[in-house]
Amino acid sequence: MTDEEPAVNISGGTAGGGITAEFDPATADTRAEEIVDRLGELYWQKTYGGRDAFTCLVRTILSQNTSDKASQPAHDALIERYDGEGIDLAESLAxxxxxxxxxxxxxxxLYNQKSEIIIDTAEWVLEAFGSAAAFDEFVKDEDPAEVRETLLEVRGVGPKTADCVLLFAGGRGGVFPVDTHVHRIYRRLGIAPADADHEAVRAVLEREVPAEKCGFGHTASIQFGREYCSARKPACLEDPEACPMADLCEQVGVYPETGEVVDPAEAPEAETRG
Structure with a gap:
């Protein structure tokens, strides 16, 4: 988070095409919405949408299988070398x-693999759309389902990457990208089945969280995963009350009594949940 936090949480924001949302756990219709509403009391919201779609796509490819701390310098170096005034980034990278x-x-x-994917993606953008600017219009103006399906046909673009482009470039409501944090957290909470894959978790969240709260739900859940619900040492291991979701969490795969933590899919209780 930055030091300049706004006084009021705004999901999306008019600049990004988002819709203002109010966060009140007491009025939530589902447990998933209640969790997102509680996250709304913890974290401030960024504006979603408005980013250049091809730049966002490249940035998300760089972030695959690594941290923001590692991928951000790579992105900055790429932009410095290949982008500039009057330059079409897709043409430059192709x-x-x-x-x-x-x-x-x-x-x-994974720089050899990612560099090949980025070049192939740039070539695809030029062949299919003619320019990065035309690709940007496609992402922001066409039906989200069509955009998502088109992106998923591109080598190296998976569901999370496609959804991040829809959210951060297109500003589309109802898009809840599922990364490793989101996948872990909502199975651990018991919101999604313990053995659900990323797409199954996404389907649950996009069904049970209002469209205008999905973008915030994604970014706030990542922050929550880093600060409280980490993969190996969730906050509840040392203090059951340390986690702000303690009363809403089923702790699937987390055992404070023994200090053991396993993937929810490997938890014995997951079998009994069906």
């Missing part, structure tokens, strides 16, 4: 030398 691009994005890890 013509990039793969070895030089790989060296540029090395901090992000």
């Amino acid at each position: 013509g990039a030398e793969q070895s030089i691009l790989a060296e540029t994005i090395q901090p992000a890890g």
